[in-house]
Amino acid sequence: MGYNRENFRRIRQEYETKYLDARAEAEARRGELHARFPEVAEIDAAMHELGVTLLRTAVGGGPDAQAKLAALREQNEALQAARAAFLTGKGYPADYSEVHYACEKCGDTGYVDTKMCDCMKRALTAAGFASSGLGHLLQTQSFENFSLDYYRRVPEQFAAMQRNYDILYRYAHEFTAGQCRNIALFGGTGLGKTHLSTAVARVVIERGYDVCYTTAIDLIGDYEFDRFKGGREDSADTLAHYADCDLLIIDDLGTEVVNQFTVSVIYNLINTRLNCGRSTMISTNHSPKELRERYWDRITSRIFGEYQVLVFSGTDVRAQKLRQ
Numbered sequence: 066m067g068y069n070r071e072n073f074r075r076i077r078q079e080y081e082t083k084y085l086d087a088r089a090e091a092e093a094r095r096g097e098l099h100a101r102f103p104e105v106a107e108i109d110a111a112m113h114e115l116g117v118t119l120l121r122t123a124v125g126g127g128p129d130a131q132a133k134l135a136a137l138r139e140q141n142e143a144l145q146a147a148r149a150a151f152l153t154g155k156g157y158p159a160d161y162s163e164v165h166y167a168c169e170k171c172g173d174t175g176y177v178d179t180k181m182c183d184c185m186k187r188a189l190t191a192a193g194f195a196s197s198g199l200g201h202l203l204q205t206q207s208f209e210n211f212s213l214d215y216y217r218r219v220p221e222q223f224a225a226m227q228r229n230y231d232i233l234y235r236y237a238h239e240f241t242a243g244q245c246r247n248i249a250l251f252g253g254t255g256l257g258k259t260h261l262s263t264a265v266a267r268v269v270i271e272r273g274y275d276v277c278y279t280t281a282i283d284l285i286g287d288y289e290f291d292r293f294k295g296g297r298e299d300s301a302d303t304l305a306h307y308a309d310c311d312l313l314i315i316d317d318l319g320t321e322v323v324n325q326f327t328v329s330v331i332y333n334l335i336n337t338r339l340n341c342g343r344s345t346m347i348s349t350n351h352s353p354k355e356l357r358e359r360y361w362d363r364i365t366s367r368i369f370g371e372y373q374v375l376v377f378s379g380t381d382v383r384a385q386k387l388r389q
């Protein structure tokens with residue numbers, strides 16, 4: 066599905082406004098010049114007249130059309146030069162009444178030919194960060210600042226973490242919508258599960274996909290709120306995003322209260338996404354065994370059957386950092 070639909074709609078609208086505003090502002094500056102300087106109004110009227118003649122000559126053709134056109138163009142250039150000289154003489158920039166787009170490349174349309182302009186991609190990425198639910202984590206957690214040094218003490222742990230890093234790095238950089246590649250991160254507290262989940266999210270958003278990050282507790286909270294409110298539109302949007310986004314990241318699975326409601330919410334979400342071919346990443350600091358004990362077989366068999374399991378090991382990096 067690609068970019069978040071709501072963000073896309075809003076940003077298209079912002080571009081349309083930006084484009085029209087830029088043109089209206091230029092028109093207002095032209096009006097201001099005409100009001101202040103009749104000379105400019107005269108030049109503009111002459112240029113308009115010239116434009117009409119140019120067009121008529123070009124369409125009409127005739128034996129000496131080319132020569133006429135060249136002469137008209139020359140006159141036009143002379144008028145433009147006179148206008149620019151007049152304006153700079155009065156302390157105005159020569160292009161004062163030109164349209165000034167925020168992006169010269171696409172003229173604030175968001176597209177260059179049929180390709181999306183980089184400025185619009187950047188706007189969508191920023192909006193994707195904002196709507197991902199990751200907030201401040203995105204500023205501090207990336208692949209670049211994830212260090213494998215923290216796992217060096219035990220060679221097997223180091224090798225396992227290097228492999229996890231490589232798999233997640235590739236996962237993020239090769240992510241495509243609808244591929245349905247699911248990953249479950251297991252491991253004790255402070256070992257970098259959330260950090261690498263954020264790193265994956267950032268790359269996948271930058272590559273133009275719709276990512277939604279949530280903790281299991283917040284997820285359940287949203288479903289409870291929706292049930293409590295009787296399916297109001299504001300919460301329905303959030304729930305739809307959990308189901309529809311290209312990549313859903315459910316962090317800290319197993320910290321929520323386990324009861325029939327929560328288990329059925331998580332089961333249905335995981336199952337729906339599997340059936341629709343949408344990718345999901347989960348992480349938990351329970352062991353696979355604990356997770357089995359905690360949830361019904363229905364959930365754990367889905368997870369262990371359809372998810373690539375990555376086990377994080379090492380010494381709590383949070384604690385290691387505090388000691389540094």
Ligand SMILES: Nc1ncnc2c1ncn2[C@@H]1O[C@H](COP(=O)(O)OP(=O)(O)OP(=O)(O)O)[C@@H](O)[C@H]1O
Binds near residue numbers: 205215253255256386
């Ligand atoms: N390899 C690493 N390099 C740099 N910083 C790290 C690394 N691993 C973890 N951190 C940092 O340590 C802190 C804890 O990591 P993180 O939150 O990812 O752990 P976690 O596995 O999600 O733990 P929990 O199970 O408690 O949620 C974070 O601030 C994170 O940025």
Ligand SMILES: [Mg+2]
Binds near residue numbers: 258316317
């Ligand atoms: Mg975490």
Ligand SMILES: [Zn+2]
Binds near residue numbers: 168
């Ligand atoms: Zn642009």
